[in-house]
Amino acid sequence: MTQERALRGPRLGRAPAYLLLLGLLGLAFLVVPLLALAGRTPLRGLPERIAQPFVLDALWLSLWTATAAMAISLVVGLPIAWALARLDFRGRSLVRVLVTVPLVLPPVVAGVALLTAFGRSGVIGGPLRELGISIPFTTTAVVIAHTFVALPFLVVSVEGVFRATSREYDEVAAVLGATRGRAFRRVTVPMALPGIAAGLVLGWARSLGEFGATITFAGNYPGVTQTMPLAVYQALQSDPEAALVLSLLMLLVSIGVLALLRERWFGQVVP
């Protein structure tokens, strides 16, 4: 008896029914719409609908722009997360707030903000245009919009992991003669890899679903700026069945990627 109790941990009593009930309610709320989507999707002609050029273009565009946005986020986001977690400097909380703002900003507002910065008459876009570079209505604009909304996801989650891995490891590395840069590359980042991967997946998923900032800043043209969510929205106006198919496709891609990454990265546990 005591042995069994020791194995199962201390007895906390039965789980309260109301907690289970509310939890189930919440779960149903999340699952029912997705099941409904899958159930309503016309299966007949599914391959033909998916093989349409605009669908494949949109899917490919979505996948690679989200990946590009994550590559950029990784390069500039890791240093931000590291500075927030490891450096003591004045205005750190201000920096953290600034990084978090795009998280809570309505995406359309993010799109307008990007236009005022990178638009043809924008603060940065204006001078660029003098040089013959115009950003709106290009795939570059899509990547910029995705990076703007997804970078905070990476920074916030990676900062959390950096904080969770003790500063002592850095100190030990320093005692052993490593410079701070070397400690970052050889100790801090490797130890935080699963967390970084999780942050990347979160940001990637956010990019994949990005709509408001993209359509406001980058526009909507098949093959150039029309990502999957934009294609779904436009299909919904003329061909609701096609929109259902596209939505299901996105759902499957998202689930597929999550499952794949779970195997590869989330399976590892930090020692």
Added chain:
Amino acid sequence: MAVALGLALLLTAACGGSGASGDDQRLTVLAAASLTEPFTTLAKRFEADHPGVDVVTSFDSSATLAAQVAAGAPADVVATADPRTMDTMVEADALAGRPETFAHNELALVVPPDNPAGIHAVEDLDRSGVDFVVCAKSAPCGALAAQVLAEHGVTAPPRSYEVDVKAVLTKVVLGEADAGLVYASDVVAAGSKVRQVPLPRSPESSTSYPIAVTTDSKNPDLAKAFVDLVRSSEGRHVLTVAGFTVGADANP
């Protein structure tokens, strides 16, 4: 359990708020994006004429509205920018009675005030380096734009298919596009923020606006009263000021 019950009560209270209070009536009007200005004005007039009535307006692409209404979105009155989008609701049995035409609108070519690309005719859109935007083809303004562009032999693709006419106008107002195809009413709405470039008139460049009461309307009498206001001399005046054409066939 008590918590769950409390939460459930709270939710019902929040959802059924308007019904419980009794006196206040709500009229939901869905209208094409191009009707934003005149219908906002008319909604205020209607509220003034009917104390206790709250008119909720929602403006979007006609195609989006048609899809929403056909899928059972709660609405009392719906007005679209062409008969085609209205027909999809007729086919879905979502409308009570036949839609009635109440206004017309002309397609218009607009450029930013400084006209950076030097556009003086619709044919100029075909020049390379001209960034112009149009509505998505599913939206009435996009269908019109496609016809007009084809009619004038413009084969250059637009830089973007915007979801509705106001999005096209915004891109031009912000100077992100060199030109855009919108409606005459949008030119009025934008005032000095855009410049209009004359577009040859043709039957292909005009669209008509139908309005109808929905089958699901909880307050069909009130909904009918709103339709009557739109078609009254007052409504026609508001529409004319907003840049719409109110033709003879808009009369009952």
